[in-house]
Each structure stands twice: as structure tokens, then as C-alpha cells.
Amino acid sequence: MTLSIQKVTKRFGKFTAVDDLSITIPEKEMFGFLGANGAGKTTTFRMILGLLDPSYGAITWNGKEINYSTSPYIGYLPEERGLYPKLKVKDQIVYLARLRGMSKQNAEKELDYWLQRFNVPENASKKIEELSKGNQQKIQFIASVIHKPKLLILDEPFSGLDPVNVEQLKAAVQDIKDSGTTIVFSSHRMEHVEELCENLCIMHQGKPVVHGSLKDIKRSFGKKNVTIHADFDFTYLEKFTGVVRLKKTTEGVQLQVESEQIAEELFKEVVQKGFLRKFELEEPSLNDIFIEKVGTSYE
């Protein structure tokens, strides 16, 4: 049940929205698409779902083309939320679930579960237009997962939610993944993808600039970050061999170094100065990697 995107390009007139994208998403994994506005994420999702045809290339799920409108195996949270404002939550969800082949009784049972889980059981009998934006989003999320899809596509699932609700939704997404669903989601926020995904792709102007497993991406990057907290002026370390970047912070300095070995040499140097409150070696962040690949900061 792999999702396979093979050499996919999408042009709108002369404009290329997605440029030669090849990705394989293994079954039961969570895959993250990162990219700034206009990077090509939504266009990719629409092609995965068969709502748009690629100009070139092919997309298959388990070896076959996807047809979102007829497949009960797919769930989709679109970026442009599309609920009927005048309908009551329960009527709406039951209607959508029945389109996906569920019985009324089963749909009501699942809806109860999700409303309880999101701490909003009272919303069942409210109209969509009566709900806050975040609560509407929860209902739209429930609509995309109620039928327990095998493949779930979530376009910006965390946007517009407060931090408590982001955590609640993250936990729900993680549980759905653990139950065996393949999940693809997009985000503007690096940390969401770093936290949830084994594999990811960073899109930039339609091109996949970074792609692979988070571990491999970080390991192959080679460079590391070092944080030092101490009351010495360490700005001279800018000239230290193997130091790529140095930034002063309120508590000391933050550096990017060529390798772990350079970090060791750096440690020998700074420890001679005296007491250090902190010396920490960290993997590069996705943002560091993005800056290197694209030459500009993502955020």
C-alpha cells in the first residue's frame, strides 16, 4: 500500500507549480510536506487525490490511480474548509460518513467518540456557523477521519488552532497513524514535521529541495549546532577552524560547526577559560538545512 509519486510536474499555463517531484511514501507512515506559501503543497495533494491531473508523471496508491470521490479508503482535510454553515454538526457528519459507506448508527458512535475526545460533546447539536474557527476545524477533521481511512491527507491541519488544540490534534493524528493509517500532511512549521514525521519533503517554488528520512537528512548534513552558556566573550570563536556561523545570545553563543570533531576541539578550547553553565552539541534543525540548500531562511 505505498503511495508513489513518480516524476510529477504540474503546470498552470507557463507557470510550474510542482516541478519533477518523485516520492515514495511507505504504508503506515506519517509523511510531512513543508513549504512556504505557494511552494506547491496543495497542488501536490490535489494531484494525489485525483482532483487535478499532473502535466507529467504519475501518482499511484497500491499500484492504482486514486479516485477520491469514490474511494472509501481515503480521508482528506482540504485547506479551504468546506462545511455547510447552516447544518447541525451531527447531521453534517452523519451525512458525510454515509457517503463514505458508514451506517448512521456507526457514524453517530464514532462522532460521539471524537467529540468526547476533543472535549466538545455539546457541539453535536450546534450549527457549524455557531462554532469558533478552531472548533469548526475539529469538526472538519472528524469528517475526514470518521470512516477510518487507510490513506489520510491533511492540508495544514494545525493552522488556526491554539497551542492546546494543536497538541490535542497532534495526539489524535499520532493515534490514527499507530492504528495503521498512512498519513500525509502539510505544514508551514518545521517543528510539527520534525516532531511527527519519519520522512519528509521540503518544497520550494515547486521543487523538492530536501527529501528523505529525517534521520538521514540530518546525518548527511554533517554540520552540528553547539550552544555555550558562559560569562566569557566567545565571539572570537567565529575565527576558530571549522566554525561556520556564530550568533551571540543573551546567555552566551550559538555556533554551527563543520562536524562533531570540531565540536570536541571547540570544547577543549572553551573549557580552559573556566566555568561553563552549558555546552551542548545538537543535530542541525530543518531550518539550518533549508538555509543551506536554498540560501535563505524558511521562516
Ligand SMILES: Nc1ncnc2c1ncn2[C@@H]1O[C@H](COP(=O)(O)OP(=O)(O)OP(=O)(O)O)[C@@H](O)[C@H]1O
Ligand atoms: N488553479 C491554478 N491556476 C493557476 N495557478 C495555480 C492554481 N493552483 C495553484 N496555483 C499556483 O501554484 C503555486 C502553488 O500553489 P499551492 O496552493 O500548491 O501552494 P501551497 O504550497 O499549498 O501554498 P500555501 O501554503 O499557501 O497553501 C502558487 O503559486 C499558486 O498561485
